[in-house]
Amino acid sequence: MLRITHLFLAVLFGAAPALWAAPVSPVAFDDDEEEEEAEEDEDEDEKDHWIAVVGGDVHTGTGAVLRGATVVAKNGVIEEIGWDPWFPEEAEIVDAAGYFVYPGLIAMEAAPGIVQGGGAVEEEDTHGPHGLDTQEIANHLARFATEPQPTQAAIEDSYDPFGQNLILALATGITTTVNGDAAIKLKRREIDDIVMSEGSLQSFTWSRRNPAGKRALREKFERASEYTRELREFEQTKSKDDEEKGPSDKGVDKQVLAVLGGQTRAKFTANDRTDLLSLARFAQEFDFRPVIEGCQEGWTVADELGRAGATAILTPRDTKRAREELQLETGSTIENAAILYRHGVQIAVVPGSPDVNLGGIMGRDLLALPIEVGFAVRGGLPEEAGLASVTTVPARLLGISHRVGTLEEGKDCDLIVTDGDWMHYETFVQYTVVAGKLAYDKQEEVFFSHIRPRPVVEVEETEDETEPAETPDEETEEVDDDDDDDEGENDDEAAGDDEEGADEGEDEESEDEG
Amino acid sequence: MVLTPKPMKRILMTTAAVAALATTTLAAPGGELVAIRVRAAETIGQGRIEHAVILIENGKIATIGQDLPIDRGIRVIDARDLTVMPGLVNCWSRAGMDSQGGSGSQPQELASAELYPRDKSYEELLEFGVTTLGLYPSGQGIPGQAVAVRPHGATVGEMIVRDNAYLRVQLVSDSGSKKMLRDGFEKVDKYDEKEAKRLEKWEKDQEKKKKKKKKKKKDEDEEDEDKEEEKENGEEEDDGVYVPEEPDADVVPFMQLRSGVLTALIEIRNSAAYLHLLDAIDEEEFGWNVRVPLRNDIDLYEVAEKIGERELRLVLEPRVTLFPGTRRERNLPRELVAAGAKVAFVPRSDSIRSHETWRVDVGELVAAGFDRQLALRAMTLEPAEVLGLADRVGSLEPERDANLLFLDGDPLEASTRVVAVMLEGRLVHGEVD
Structure with missing residues (x-):
């Protein structure tokens, strides 16, 4: 009953703009026709690309779940999400009936091989920084720190929109990733406008093994905040005379200043309880919100981290052994993400390895990102926070939350269509849409098409059931049908598919090795 | 094989013309006319x-047709049990050269500078039917x-x-490589701009000179005028033609690309590199073909449509490739031709063995x-293009x-031998006959 009211309200709101628009136009018809005509005219001029993802249960990422809804996008931007929205006939149609629709996932960490293809990954790079001891992590970071970050032009000029690893990332549901310090939209078949943002995070080192470095960083922050205070005072007391000199910015670290000013966020790598604690206090002292990668023992000092407004980038399946000799809580726990979240720490999840490379039984690589989040949810992280950990939270960190992370009108149409809950190990991404274009279709690629093949849609079914007199589009018929009994159908499909795919499982394994 | 009437008519007509020619050449003994009878061509x-x-005169084919009458007195090579085809053309080779080369842009460098005629490999290639060889300069970039x-x-x-x-250009997906290609044309733009300014300046100077001369004429004595005039006339003639400044050596090839004298390979x-190539070329118009080494796991099918749209010519190895990451075979050359592209085949490597099995x-x-006619064309006319x-x-x-291969069977059959090669x-x- 509640759902019906929702539906009714949505339809009412959806229709409202059209009703208001009607009196304005000289020849007013009483429904959407006027609007349609206007938009069709535009099409002829600019050849707009439309896509309609029809009839799925749309998890918008804002908390709302629109069952059997349709997402319509024009030129890569979401036009409308709702029931029975208008879209032109030539629109690309993705039939999501009986499936789930989620925002595209954002991988905060990915090997350059995903973006640049070629596949020539160094032996060293196949092992990520996680799961190693802190010294090794420091070495790893030092190596990265000395490597120059690729510029936007360099990334765009070397982007491989056909790479096998790229397709596998799309098959995982990842639509945005990072290369160097740039956020990359994983467009398929196109090389234009792939860099979404650059330099949103500023890396600093903070380790109790390096007290001199900590001291130096503190001095930098002190100088920068002193300058900020002076500047604010100057602005307040400044007379109208423009030529008056402001405070000297001598010795002020520009990067630190940007952090204090909120233009970028400071990123640290810390796993150790002591480091995390001192870092939380340091951040509170200078009033900035740190981003902490690793954060394995974060749960032991979660309250302090929460107070500091920290964001944790963690790999939930990483383990760190507890130091039994200490009368303290140490080591890693499955509950880490959940405890941090309860204390107000925002959680972003990254995979164990940024490569496409199955390490370990369940895979610790980029393709295991949903499983990684699932582990945090198993440890008590709310499911919504789980989705946010690979959508909205990374989007904010990368400074692209105005474009991606959730499904909302006006945002980029980057979405995935899955045949089950996105975190479930059995779930496959059926379709991935990037920038309003179908970038991955499970049945069209060699990787997973033979495992539980997508059932052929039976047209008879739709004809037998309710015959809608009003709706002209076939797609919308299916929407209505699925809205009534989609869950029951899903179960049936899943059961049938299991049997079909069982004998072909071996093939898939051998392909991965090759 | 039945010929369509039109070319048949043409051949007969040319035969008549040649026959007329033949009588004249016969008058001079030792004429260079040779007729070759073959089972099929x-x-x-x-x-x-x-x-x-096939009638051959002075090393060129004079005419070719089915069962043409051969005039008396013309030497006839009887190869009625053999098939002929044009000599093979390998447009991508380093035969007889090493593989060392630098990087960067040196479009003015010529591969002919490395040519060493006494290398044994050339004669061996000839034995396998390669009558034309395109030797490319080694190295990276341009x-x-x-x-x-x-x-x-x-x-x-x-x-x-x-x-x-052709100008060899290597394009990989990175900024430096794309810039190298763009820079080549930019240099031409700069040169053209400079020249336009120089020409303008020169024209102005000419006008000034003329004015000065007029003034001088008036000022000077009448006696000297005649002499003076002669001198001046001489000078004017020298200045009358504008001589453009010699462009730098590395600019010339790109000018030639634009004017169509030179093409690029x-x-x-x-596939990604193809998109980046289109991005680098942008609006620039010049003739270019594409060389793609066919690796087993190449993803070129991704841009087959786009390549086909432009009717590009691709230089490929004859190789059945695999779908990346699988053992699934695909005939990529066939897919590309179906999409509208032209294909030129090259031996799988520069080794003698690869030429033998080509x-x-x-x-x-x-x-x-793959279409049989297109396959033969891909070893001859397309690489010639x-x-x-x-x-x-x-x-x-x-x-x-008259570059002919005499074969004892179907050219694409494994058991077929090259009996003789005519260059x-x-x-x-x-030997034939």
Whole structure:
């Protein structure tokens, strides 16, 4: 009953703009026709690309779940999400009936091989920084720190929109990733406008093994905040005379200043309880919100981290052994993400390895990102926070939350269509849409098409059931049908598919090795 | 094989013309007319002609047709049990050269500078039917220009058919590589701009000079005037023609690209590079073909449609490739042709063995569904196009060089041998008759 009211309200709101628009136009018809005509005219001029993802249960990422809804996008931007929205006939149609629709996932960490293809990954790079001891992590970071970050032009000029690893990332549901310090939209078949943002995070080192470095960083922050205070005072007391000199910015670290000013966020790598604690206090002292990668023992000092407004980038399946000799809580726990979240720490999840490379039984690589989040949810992280950990939270960190992370009108149409809950190990991404274009279709690629093949849609079914007199589009018929009994159908499909795919499982394994 | 009436008529007419010519040449003993009777001729340009007669004059094909009457007195080579086809053209080779090369942009470099005629490999290639060889400059970036040679001859001069056959450009997906190509054309733009300014300045100077002279004339004494005038006239003639400044050596090839004198053979390694190439070329218009080394796991099918739209010519190895990450085979050359592209085949490597099996390798693709006529064309006329020699080699048509392969069977059959090779009217390998 509640759902019906929702539906009714949505339809009412959806229709409202059209009703208001009607009196304005000289020849007013009483429904959407006027609007349609206007938009069709535009099409002829600019050849707009439309896509309609029809009839799925749309998890918008804002908390709302629109069952059997349709997402319509024009030129890569979401036009409308709702029931029975208008879209032109030539629109690309993705039939999501009986499936789930989620925002595209954002991988905060990915090997350059995903973006640049070629596949020539160094032996060293196949092992990520996680799961190693802190010294090794420091070495790893030092190596990265000395490597120059690729510029936007360099990334765009070397982007491989056909790479096998790229397709596998799309098959995982990842639509945005990072290369160097740039956020990359994983467009398929196109090389234009792939860099979404650059330099949103500023890396600093903070380790109790390096007290001199900590001291130096503190001095930098002190100088920068002193300058900020002076500047604010100057602005307040400044007379109208423009030529008056402001405070000297001598010795002020520009990067630190940007952090204090909120233009970028400071990123640290810390796993150790002591480091995390001192870092939380340091951040509170200078009033900035740190981003902490690793954060394995974060749960032991979660309250302090929460107070500091920290964001944790963690790999939930990483383990760190507890130091039994200490009368303290140490080591890693499955509950880490959940405890941090309860204390107000925002959680972003990254995979164990940024490569496409199955390490370990369940895979610790980029393709295991949903499983990684699932582990945090198993440890008590709310499911919504789980989705946010690979959508909205990374989007904010990368400074692209105005474009991606959730499904909302006006945002980029980057979405995935899955045949089950996105975190479930059995779930496959059926379709991935990037920038309003179908970038991955499970049945069209060699990787997973033979495992539980997508059932052929039976047209008879739709004809037998309710015959809608009003709706002209076939797609919308299916929407209505699925809205009534989609869950029951899903179960049936899943059961049938299991049997079909069982004998072909071996093939898939051998392909991965090759 | 039945010919369509139209070309038949043409051939007969040319025969008549040649016959007339023949009588005149007969008058002078030792004329260079030779007629060859064969079982069949794969003409490439006009399909297969059964019982063909080829008339050769001065190293060129004078006429070719089915069962043409041969005038008395013309020497006849009877090869009625053999099939002929044009000599093979390999447009992508480093035969007889090493693989060392620098990087960066040196478009003015010529591969012919490395040519060493006494290298044994050339004669061996000739034995396997390669009568035209495109030797490319090695190196990365834009390493220079290829040279088309006949693999026969004692001196560099005797070997070269065409220097400046094509400009080799290597394009990989990165900023530096794309910039190198753009910079080449930008330099031409800069030169043109400079020249335009110089020309303008020169014209102004000319006007000033004229004015000065007029003034001078008035000022000077009447006596000296005559002498003075003569001198001035002489000077004016010298200045009358504007001599543009010599462009830098590395600018010339790109000017030639624009004017169509030179074409480029652009090497890419995957589909992404193709998109980046289009991005780098942007609006620039010049003739270019594409070289793609066919690796097993190449993803070129991703851009097959786009390549087909432009009707590009691709230089490929005859090889059945695999779908990346699988053992699933795909006939990529066939897919590309179906999309609208043209294909030129090259041996799988520069080794003698690869040249020996070249025809068979191509036959493998034909067995996998590649069109037979296109396959023969891909070893002859298409690579000749790449080298800018389509009007000389690659097909059996009047006015083309008489480069003939005499084969004892179907050219694409594994058991078929090259019985003899004729290079520009002379038998250089084997014997017929």
